[in-house]
Amino acid sequence: MSLNPRQSTESRQAEIIATVVALAAERNPADVTTTDIAKAMNVTQGALFRHFSNKEAIRLAVIDWVETQLMTRLGDAQASAPDVVSGLEAMFLAHVRFIREFPGVPRLVFAELQQPDSSPVRQRVQQIMRRYRQMLAETLGKAKAAQLISPDVDTEAASALFLGAIQGLVMQSMLGGASSDAEVPVLGVLRLYLASLGGKS
Amino acid sequence: MSLNPRQSTESRQAEIIATVVALAAERNPADVTTTDIAKAMNVTQGALFRHFSNKEAIRLAVIDWVETQLMTRLGDAQASAPDVVSGLEAMFLAHVRFIREFPGVPRLVFAELQQPDSSPVRQRVQQIMRRYRQMLAETLGKAKAAQLISPDVDTEAASALFLGAIQGLVMQSMLGGASSDAEVPVLGVLRLYLASLGGKS
DNA sequence: TACTTGTAAGTAACTTATTACATACAAACG
DNA sequence: CGTTTGTATGTAATAAGTTACTTACAAGTA
Numbered sequence: 001m002s003l004n005p006r007q008s009t010e011s012r013q014a015e016i017i018a019t020v021v022a023l024a025a026e027r028n029p030a031d032v033t034t035t036d037i038a039k040a041m042n043v044t045q046g047a048l049f050r051h052f053s054n055k056e057a058i059r060l061a062v063i064d065w066v067e068t069q070l071m072t073r074l075g076d077a078q079a080s081a082p083d084v085v086s087g088l089e090a091m092f093l094a095h096v097r098f099i100r101e102f103p104g105v106p107r108l109v110f111a112e113l114q115q116p117d118s119s120p121v122r123q124r125v126q127q128i129m130r131r132y133r134q135m136l137a138e139t140l141g142k143a144k145a146a147q148l149i150s151p152d153v154d155t156e157a158a159s160a161l162f163l164g165a166i167q168g169l170v171m172q173s174m175l176g177g178a179s180s181d182a183e184v185p186v187l188g189v190l191r192l193y194l195a196s197l198g199g200k201s
Numbered sequence: 202m203s204l205n206p207r208q209s210t211e212s213r214q215a216e217i218i219a220t221v222v223a224l225a226a227e228r229n230p231a232d233v234t235t236t237d238i239a240k241a242m243n244v245t246q247g248a249l250f251r252h253f254s255n256k257e258a259i260r261l262a263v264i265d266w267v268e269t270q271l272m273t274r275l276g277d278a279q280a281s282a283p284d285v286v287s288g289l290e291a292m293f294l295a296h297v298r299f300i301r302e303f304p305g306v307p308r309l310v311f312a313e314l315q316q317p318d319s320s321p322v323r324q325r326v327q328q329i330m331r332r333y334r335q336m337l338a339e340t341l342g343k344a345k346a347a348q349l350i351s352p353d354v355d356t357e358a359a360s361a362l363f364l365g366a367i368q369g370l371v372m373q374s375m376l377g378g379a380s381s382d383a384e385v386p387v388l389g390v391l392r393l394y395l396a397s398l399g400g401k402s
Numbered sequence: 403t404a405c406t407t408g409t410a411a412g413t414a415a416c417t418t419a420t421t422a423c424a425t426a427c428a429a430a431c432g
Numbered sequence: 433c434g435t436t437t438g439t440a441t442g443t444a445a446t447a448a449g450t451t452a453c454t455t456a457c458a459a460g461t462a
Contacts, residue, residue, distance in 0.1 A: 028315040157389025168365020188358025196397035
Protein backbone atom coordinates (compact mmCIF):
# COMPACT_ATOMS: atom_id res chain seq x y z
CA MET A 1 0.00 0.00 0.00
CA SER A 2 2.95 2.31 0.54
CA LEU A 3 3.47 4.21 -2.66
CA ASN A 4 6.46 5.67 -0.92
CA PRO A 5 9.43 3.35 -0.67
CA ARG A 6 11.98 3.35 2.08
CA GLN A 7 14.43 6.18 2.06
CA SER A 8 17.45 7.34 3.95
CA THR A 9 17.07 9.64 6.92
CA GLU A 10 18.95 12.33 5.03
CA SER A 11 16.55 12.39 2.11
CA ARG A 12 13.56 12.11 4.42
CA GLN A 13 14.73 15.11 6.42
CA ALA A 14 14.95 17.14 3.23
CA GLU A 15 11.49 15.93 2.24
CA ILE A 16 10.04 16.89 5.60
CA ILE A 17 11.52 20.38 5.35
CA ALA A 18 10.20 20.84 1.83
CA THR A 19 6.77 19.60 2.90
CA VAL A 20 6.58 22.02 5.81
CA VAL A 21 7.56 24.93 3.58
CA ALA A 22 4.97 23.87 1.02
CA LEU A 23 2.19 23.47 3.59
CA ALA A 24 3.00 26.84 5.13
CA ALA A 25 2.23 28.47 1.81
CA GLU A 26 -1.45 27.77 2.24
CA ARG A 27 -2.07 27.25 5.94
CA ASN A 28 -1.11 28.73 9.25
CA PRO A 29 2.29 27.19 10.05
CA ALA A 30 1.31 27.02 13.72
CA ASP A 31 -1.62 24.78 12.76
CA VAL A 32 0.42 22.35 10.68
CA THR A 33 0.49 19.16 12.71
CA THR A 34 2.86 16.25 12.43
CA THR A 35 -0.09 14.28 11.06
CA ASP A 36 -0.52 16.86 8.29
CA ILE A 37 3.14 16.61 7.35
CA ALA A 38 3.10 12.83 7.37
CA LYS A 39 -0.07 12.66 5.31
CA ALA A 40 1.40 14.97 2.70
CA MET A 41 4.39 12.64 2.48
CA ASN A 42 2.37 9.41 2.30
CA VAL A 43 3.87 8.19 5.52
CA THR A 44 2.49 7.52 8.98
CA GLN A 45 2.80 10.15 11.63
CA GLY A 46 5.16 8.15 13.80
CA ALA A 47 7.62 7.82 10.94
CA LEU A 48 8.59 11.47 11.26
CA PHE A 49 10.16 10.78 14.64
CA ARG A 50 12.60 8.39 13.01
CA HIS A 51 14.24 11.37 11.37
CA PHE A 52 13.67 14.18 13.85
CA SER A 53 13.55 13.71 17.59
CA ASN A 54 11.12 16.57 18.12
CA LYS A 55 8.74 18.78 16.31
CA GLU A 56 10.92 21.63 17.45
CA ALA A 57 13.84 19.96 15.69
CA ILE A 58 11.80 20.06 12.50
CA ARG A 59 11.07 23.76 12.89
CA LEU A 60 14.72 24.41 13.57
CA ALA A 61 15.74 22.53 10.44
CA VAL A 62 13.25 24.50 8.40
CA ILE A 63 14.67 27.78 9.65
CA ASP A 64 18.17 26.55 8.90
CA TRP A 65 17.10 25.79 5.36
CA VAL A 66 15.61 29.26 5.01
CA GLU A 67 18.82 30.81 6.25
CA THR A 68 21.11 29.03 3.81
CA GLN A 69 18.75 29.66 0.91
CA LEU A 70 18.32 33.34 1.66
CA MET A 71 21.93 34.05 2.48
CA THR A 72 23.19 32.25 -0.59
CA ARG A 73 20.86 34.18 -2.85
CA LEU A 74 21.65 37.51 -1.21
CA GLY A 75 25.38 36.83 -1.42
CA ASP A 76 25.18 35.87 -5.08
CA ALA A 77 23.09 38.92 -5.88
CA GLN A 78 25.50 41.28 -4.23
CA ALA A 79 28.54 39.57 -5.71
CA SER A 80 27.36 39.78 -9.28
CA ALA A 81 26.52 43.48 -9.13
CA PRO A 82 28.76 46.14 -10.68
CA ASP A 83 28.50 48.65 -7.84
CA VAL A 84 27.24 48.82 -4.27
CA VAL A 85 23.89 50.41 -5.00
CA SER A 86 23.15 47.92 -7.76
CA GLY A 87 24.06 45.34 -5.16
CA LEU A 88 21.33 46.67 -2.87
CA GLU A 89 18.90 46.57 -5.76
CA ALA A 90 19.89 43.01 -6.60
CA MET A 91 19.52 41.92 -2.98
CA PHE A 92 16.08 43.46 -2.82
CA LEU A 93 14.96 41.67 -5.94
CA ALA A 94 16.58 38.40 -4.93
CA HIS A 95 14.75 38.49 -1.62
CA VAL A 96 11.44 39.17 -3.34
CA ARG A 97 12.08 36.38 -5.83
CA PHE A 98 12.85 33.96 -3.01
CA ILE A 99 9.62 34.59 -1.15
CA ARG A 100 7.69 34.57 -4.39
CA GLU A 101 9.14 31.14 -5.08
CA PHE A 102 8.39 29.96 -1.53
CA PRO A 103 5.40 31.92 -0.22
CA GLY A 104 5.43 29.86 2.94
CA VAL A 105 8.71 31.36 4.08
CA PRO A 106 7.50 34.70 5.43
CA ARG A 107 4.63 32.96 7.19
CA LEU A 108 7.08 30.58 8.84
CA VAL A 109 9.30 33.43 9.92
CA PHE A 110 6.34 35.35 11.34
CA ALA A 111 5.16 32.28 13.20
CA GLU A 112 8.56 31.82 14.81
CA LEU A 113 8.82 35.49 15.70
CA GLN A 114 5.62 35.09 17.71
CA GLN A 115 7.30 32.46 19.86
CA PRO A 116 8.52 33.35 23.35
CA ASP A 117 11.88 35.00 23.67
CA SER A 118 13.53 31.92 25.07
CA SER A 119 12.60 29.64 22.19
CA PRO A 120 15.72 28.38 20.39
CA VAL A 121 13.99 28.60 17.03
CA ARG A 122 13.06 32.20 17.65
CA GLN A 123 16.58 33.03 18.70
CA ARG A 124 17.79 31.52 15.43
CA VAL A 125 15.46 33.82 13.49
CA GLN A 126 16.63 36.79 15.51
CA GLN A 127 20.21 35.91 14.65
CA ILE A 128 19.44 35.75 10.94
CA MET A 129 17.71 39.11 10.94
CA ARG A 130 20.53 40.68 12.90
CA ARG A 131 23.07 39.47 10.36
CA TYR A 132 20.90 40.67 7.53
CA ARG A 133 20.67 44.16 9.00
CA GLN A 134 24.40 44.27 9.64
CA MET A 135 25.01 43.25 6.04
CA LEU A 136 22.71 46.05 4.91
CA ALA A 137 24.23 48.67 7.19
CA GLU A 138 27.67 47.72 5.95
CA THR A 139 26.63 47.96 2.31
CA LEU A 140 24.94 51.29 2.93
CA GLY A 141 28.09 52.53 4.61
CA LYS A 142 30.12 51.58 1.56
CA ALA A 143 27.62 53.31 -0.70
CA LYS A 144 27.96 56.45 1.35
CA ALA A 145 31.74 56.29 1.26
CA ALA A 146 31.61 55.90 -2.52
CA GLN A 147 29.28 58.92 -2.65
CA LEU A 148 26.61 56.90 -4.40
CA ILE A 149 23.96 57.95 -1.89
CA SER A 150 23.39 61.07 0.18
CA PRO A 151 25.98 61.51 2.94
CA ASP A 152 23.36 62.18 5.60
CA VAL A 153 21.26 59.02 5.40
CA ASP A 154 20.82 57.27 8.72
CA THR A 155 22.17 53.83 7.82
CA GLU A 156 20.34 52.18 10.68
CA ALA A 157 17.05 53.67 9.58
CA ALA A 158 17.80 52.83 5.97
CA SER A 159 18.38 49.19 6.92
CA ALA A 160 15.09 49.08 8.79
CA LEU A 161 13.31 50.66 5.86
CA PHE A 162 14.86 48.18 3.42
CA LEU A 163 13.45 45.26 5.38
CA GLY A 164 10.23 47.15 5.95
CA ALA A 165 9.79 47.79 2.25
CA ILE A 166 10.00 44.06 1.60
CA GLN A 167 7.68 43.46 4.56
CA GLY A 168 5.17 45.84 3.09
CA LEU A 169 5.19 43.95 -0.17
CA VAL A 170 4.83 40.64 1.62
CA MET A 171 1.90 41.92 3.63
CA GLN A 172 0.24 43.28 0.56
CA SER A 173 0.48 39.93 -1.18
CA MET A 174 -0.65 38.10 1.96
CA LEU A 175 -3.63 40.41 2.20
CA GLY A 176 -4.69 39.71 -1.34
CA GLY A 177 -5.14 36.10 -0.32
CA ALA A 178 -4.68 33.03 -2.41
CA SER A 179 -7.33 34.03 -4.90
CA SER A 180 -6.69 37.57 -6.11
CA ASP A 181 -3.36 38.09 -7.83
CA ALA A 182 -3.41 41.83 -7.26
CA GLU A 183 -0.38 43.44 -8.82
CA VAL A 184 2.15 44.02 -6.12
CA PRO A 185 4.19 47.12 -6.96
CA VAL A 186 7.63 45.62 -6.36
CA LEU A 187 9.52 47.90 -8.70
CA GLY A 188 7.59 50.94 -7.57
CA VAL A 189 8.53 50.31 -3.97
CA LEU A 190 12.14 49.64 -4.89
CA ARG A 191 12.30 52.90 -6.83
CA LEU A 192 10.85 54.80 -3.89
CA TYR A 193 13.33 53.22 -1.53
CA LEU A 194 16.27 54.18 -3.70
CA ALA A 195 14.88 57.69 -3.97
CA SER A 196 14.82 57.95 -0.18
CA LEU A 197 18.59 57.35 -0.17
CA GLY A 198 19.02 60.44 -2.29
CA GLY A 199 21.28 58.80 -4.83
CA LYS A 200 21.64 59.95 -8.41
CA SER A 201 19.96 57.79 -10.99
CA MET B 202 -12.39 33.82 47.93
CA SER B 203 -13.36 35.64 44.78
CA LEU B 204 -11.47 38.90 44.77
CA ASN B 205 -13.39 39.66 41.65
CA PRO B 206 -17.04 40.57 42.24
CA ARG B 207 -19.86 40.03 39.80
CA GLN B 208 -19.94 42.32 36.83
CA SER B 209 -22.11 43.05 33.87
CA THR B 210 -21.53 41.27 30.58
CA GLU B 211 -20.65 44.57 28.99
CA SER B 212 -17.83 45.34 31.40
CA ARG B 213 -16.65 41.73 31.32
CA GLN B 214 -16.43 41.80 27.55
CA ALA B 215 -14.26 44.90 27.74
CA GLU B 216 -12.14 43.22 30.39
CA ILE B 217 -11.69 40.11 28.27
CA ILE B 218 -10.59 42.18 25.29
CA ALA B 219 -8.12 44.15 27.37
CA THR B 220 -6.76 40.95 28.87
CA VAL B 221 -6.21 39.34 25.48
CA VAL B 222 -4.41 42.44 24.22
CA ALA B 223 -2.26 42.48 27.35
CA LEU B 224 -1.40 38.78 27.15
CA ALA B 225 -0.53 39.11 23.47
CA ALA B 226 2.17 41.59 24.39
CA GLU B 227 4.27 38.86 25.92
CA ARG B 228 3.12 35.58 24.45
CA ASN B 229 2.11 34.08 21.14
CA PRO B 230 -1.54 35.09 20.69
CA ALA B 231 -2.23 31.71 19.08
CA ASP B 232 -1.10 30.01 22.29
CA VAL B 233 -3.28 32.09 24.60
CA THR B 234 -5.96 29.70 25.83
CA THR B 235 -9.30 30.49 27.37
CA THR B 236 -7.83 29.20 30.62
CA ASP B 237 -5.02 31.75 30.39
CA ILE B 238 -7.48 34.57 29.85
CA ALA B 239 -9.71 33.44 32.69
CA LYS B 240 -6.79 33.02 35.07
CA ALA B 241 -5.55 36.52 34.30
CA MET B 242 -9.02 37.80 35.16
CA ASN B 243 -9.41 35.81 38.38
CA VAL B 244 -12.37 33.97 36.96
CA THR B 245 -13.02 30.37 35.99
CA GLN B 246 -12.60 29.29 32.40
CA GLY B 247 -16.25 28.52 31.85
CA ALA B 248 -17.25 32.04 32.90
CA LEU B 249 -15.87 33.43 29.65
CA PHE B 250 -18.61 31.68 27.73
CA ARG B 251 -21.23 33.66 29.62
CA HIS B 252 -20.02 36.72 27.77
CA PHE B 253 -18.86 35.36 24.43
CA SER B 254 -20.36 32.35 22.71
CA ASN B 255 -17.10 31.29 21.09
CA LYS B 256 -13.41 31.83 21.29
CA GLU B 257 -13.70 33.13 17.76
CA ALA B 258 -16.19 35.72 19.00
CA ILE B 259 -13.53 36.90 21.42
CA ARG B 260 -10.95 37.23 18.66
CA LEU B 261 -13.42 39.12 16.53
CA ALA B 262 -14.21 41.51 19.37
CA VAL B 263 -10.51 42.11 19.89
CA ILE B 264 -10.01 42.98 16.22
CA ASP B 265 -13.02 45.28 16.35
CA TRP B 266 -11.45 47.06 19.29
CA VAL B 267 -8.19 47.44 17.39
CA GLU B 268 -10.01 48.88 14.43
CA THR B 269 -11.89 51.56 16.34
CA GLN B 270 -8.78 52.49 18.32
CA LEU B 271 -6.55 52.75 15.26
CA MET B 272 -9.03 54.50 13.02
CA THR B 273 -9.94 57.04 15.68
CA ARG B 274 -6.31 57.88 16.31
CA LEU B 275 -5.48 58.11 12.61
CA GLY B 276 -8.51 60.28 11.94
CA ASP B 277 -7.65 62.62 14.80
CA ALA B 278 -4.05 62.85 13.67
CA GLN B 279 -4.97 63.74 10.14
CA ALA B 280 -7.67 66.17 11.20
CA SER B 281 -5.44 68.21 13.46
CA ALA B 282 -2.66 68.64 10.90
CA PRO B 283 -2.16 71.90 9.00
CA ASP B 284 -1.48 70.35 5.61
CA VAL B 285 -1.71 66.97 3.90
CA VAL B 286 1.92 65.98 4.27
CA SER B 287 1.93 66.91 7.95
CA GLY B 288 -1.16 64.73 8.11
CA LEU B 289 0.81 61.78 6.77
CA GLU B 290 3.51 62.47 9.31
CA ALA B 291 0.97 62.67 12.12
CA MET B 292 -0.68 59.42 11.03
CA PHE B 293 2.68 57.67 10.97
CA LEU B 294 3.52 58.84 14.47
CA ALA B 295 0.03 58.11 15.79
CA HIS B 296 0.27 54.55 14.48
CA VAL B 297 3.67 54.07 16.08
CA ARG B 298 2.42 55.50 19.35
CA PHE B 299 -0.57 53.15 19.31
CA ILE B 300 1.49 50.01 18.92
CA ARG B 301 4.01 51.27 21.43
CA GLU B 302 1.16 51.66 23.89
CA PHE B 303 -0.25 48.21 23.04
CA PRO B 304 2.62 46.02 21.85
CA GLY B 305 0.28 43.08 21.60
CA VAL B 306 -1.61 44.60 18.72
CA PRO B 307 0.78 43.84 15.86
CA ARG B 308 1.19 40.31 17.17
CA LEU B 309 -2.56 39.85 17.17
CA VAL B 310 -2.83 41.19 13.65
CA PHE B 311 -0.04 38.91 12.44
CA ALA B 312 -1.68 35.95 14.10
CA GLU B 313 -4.98 36.63 12.36
CA LEU B 314 -3.28 37.19 9.03
CA GLN B 315 -1.90 33.66 9.28
CA GLN B 316 -5.44 32.31 9.47
CA PRO B 317 -7.02 30.67 6.42
CA ASP B 318 -8.58 32.93 3.84
CA SER B 319 -12.11 31.98 4.82
CA SER B 320 -11.78 32.91 8.49
CA PRO B 321 -14.16 35.75 9.38
CA VAL B 322 -11.60 37.29 11.69
CA ARG B 323 -9.00 37.31 8.95
CA GLN B 324 -11.44 38.89 6.52
CA ARG B 325 -12.05 41.60 9.07
CA VAL B 326 -8.32 42.32 9.25
CA GLN B 327 -8.12 42.38 5.48
CA GLN B 328 -10.93 44.91 5.37
CA ILE B 329 -9.18 47.17 7.87
CA MET B 330 -5.91 47.10 5.92
CA ARG B 331 -7.71 47.78 2.67
CA ARG B 332 -9.39 50.84 4.13
CA TYR B 333 -6.10 52.01 5.57
CA ARG B 334 -4.38 51.78 2.20
CA GLN B 335 -7.23 53.56 0.45
CA MET B 336 -7.01 56.33 3.04
CA LEU B 337 -3.28 56.59 2.38
CA ALA B 338 -3.61 56.55 -1.40
CA GLU B 339 -6.23 59.26 -1.18
CA THR B 340 -4.06 61.43 1.04
CA LEU B 341 -1.07 60.92 -1.22
CA GLY B 342 -3.20 61.91 -4.19
CA LYS B 343 -4.16 65.14 -2.46
CA ALA B 344 -0.54 65.82 -1.61
CA LYS B 345 0.38 65.37 -5.24
CA ALA B 346 -2.42 67.67 -6.38
CA ALA B 347 -1.25 70.32 -3.92
CA GLN B 348 2.28 69.87 -5.29
CA LEU B 349 3.61 69.01 -1.86
CA ILE B 350 5.28 65.85 -3.16
CA SER B 351 6.83 64.85 -6.44
CA PRO B 352 4.25 64.47 -9.22
CA ASP B 353 5.63 61.12 -10.33
CA VAL B 354 5.34 59.10 -7.11
CA ASP B 355 3.47 55.84 -7.53
CA THR B 356 0.74 56.32 -4.92
CA GLU B 357 0.09 52.61 -4.64
CA ALA B 358 3.75 51.91 -4.02
CA ALA B 359 3.95 54.83 -1.61
CA SER B 360 1.04 53.41 0.38
CA ALA B 361 2.71 50.03 0.54
CA LEU B 362 5.97 51.62 1.63
CA PHE B 363 4.20 53.64 4.34
CA LEU B 364 2.80 50.50 5.90
CA GLY B 365 6.07 48.69 5.28
CA ALA B 366 8.05 51.40 7.04
CA ILE B 367 5.91 50.93 10.13
CA GLN B 368 6.19 47.17 9.73
CA GLY B 369 9.96 47.45 9.63
CA LEU B 370 9.94 49.37 12.88
CA VAL B 371 7.59 46.87 14.49
CA MET B 372 9.77 43.97 13.40
CA GLN B 373 12.88 45.67 14.69
CA SER B 374 11.29 46.18 18.10
CA MET B 375 9.94 42.61 18.10
CA LEU B 376 13.39 41.34 17.26
CA GLY B 377 14.94 43.13 20.16
CA GLY B 378 12.73 41.06 22.42
CA ALA B 379 11.31 42.03 25.75
CA SER B 380 14.73 42.58 27.30
CA SER B 381 16.78 44.91 25.11
CA ASP B 382 15.26 48.29 24.53
CA ALA B 383 17.34 48.95 21.45
CA GLU B 384 16.66 52.39 20.09
CA VAL B 385 14.22 52.04 17.24
CA PRO B 386 14.90 54.77 14.67
CA VAL B 387 11.32 55.94 14.27
CA LEU B 388 12.10 59.48 13.22
CA GLY B 389 14.94 58.34 10.98
CA VAL B 390 12.63 56.02 9.09
CA LEU B 391 9.92 58.67 8.87
CA ARG B 392 12.43 61.17 7.46
CA LEU B 393 13.60 58.64 4.89
CA TYR B 394 10.03 57.89 3.88
CA LEU B 395 9.22 61.53 3.36
CA ALA B 396 12.42 61.93 1.35
CA SER B 397 11.28 59.14 -0.94
CA LEU B 398 8.22 61.20 -1.81
CA GLY B 399 10.48 63.94 -3.08
CA GLY B 400 8.78 66.73 -1.19
CA LYS B 401 10.53 69.93 -0.20
CA SER B 402 11.56 70.29 3.42
C1' DT C 403 22.29 -11.54 11.12
C1' DA C 404 22.16 -6.76 12.61
C1' DC C 405 20.51 -2.30 11.67
C1' DT C 406 17.50 1.05 9.69
C1' DT C 407 13.11 2.56 8.30
C1' DG C 408 8.32 1.87 8.54
C1' DT C 409 3.57 0.80 10.66
C1' DA C 410 -0.40 0.47 13.89
C1' DA C 411 -1.95 1.27 18.13
C1' DG C 412 -1.82 3.57 22.34
C1' DT C 413 -1.15 7.31 25.84
C1' DA C 414 -0.78 11.51 28.46
C1' DA C 415 -1.58 16.19 28.24
C1' DC C 416 -4.16 19.92 26.76
C1' DT C 417 -8.18 22.77 24.86
C1' DT C 418 -12.77 24.34 23.85
C1' DA C 419 -17.24 24.02 25.16
C1' DT C 420 -21.18 22.22 27.97
C1' DT C 421 -23.75 21.00 32.04
C1' DA C 422 -25.61 20.90 36.72
C1' DC C 423 -25.74 23.65 40.26
C1' DA C 424 -25.07 28.02 43.33
C1' DT C 425 -25.56 32.86 44.38
C1' DA C 426 -26.07 37.92 43.80
C1' DC C 427 -29.42 41.30 42.46
C1' DA C 428 -33.39 43.87 40.80
C1' DA C 429 -38.10 44.13 40.14
C1' DA C 430 -42.73 42.67 41.62
C1' DC C 431 -45.77 41.96 45.14
C1' DG C 432 -48.23 41.33 49.64
C1' DC D 433 -40.86 47.61 54.12
C1' DG D 434 -39.77 42.84 53.79
C1' DT D 435 -40.36 38.81 51.07
C1' DT D 436 -40.51 36.36 46.84
C1' DT D 437 -39.14 35.28 42.39
C1' DG D 438 -36.85 35.42 37.91
C1' DT D 439 -32.62 36.30 35.64
C1' DA D 440 -27.74 37.17 34.98
C1' DT D 441 -23.36 35.82 36.43
C1' DG D 442 -20.33 32.62 38.55
C1' DT D 443 -18.24 27.79 39.72
C1' DA D 444 -16.73 22.92 39.46
C1' DA D 445 -16.68 19.03 36.87
C1' DT D 446 -16.45 16.82 32.76
C1' DA D 447 -17.26 15.56 27.87
C1' DA D 448 -15.21 15.34 23.34
C1' DG D 449 -11.67 16.11 20.36
C1' DT D 450 -6.78 17.02 19.15
C1' DT D 451 -1.73 16.72 19.45
C1' DA D 452 3.00 15.26 20.13
C1' DC D 453 5.31 11.49 21.16
C1' DT D 454 6.13 6.25 22.43
C1' DT D 455 6.11 1.42 21.94
C1' DA D 456 5.77 -3.26 20.08
C1' DC D 457 6.33 -5.25 16.11
C1' DA D 458 7.32 -5.94 10.92
C1' DA D 459 10.01 -5.72 6.91
C1' DG D 460 13.56 -4.08 3.82
C1' DT D 461 18.70 -3.81 3.24
C1' DA D 462 23.54 -4.23 3.86
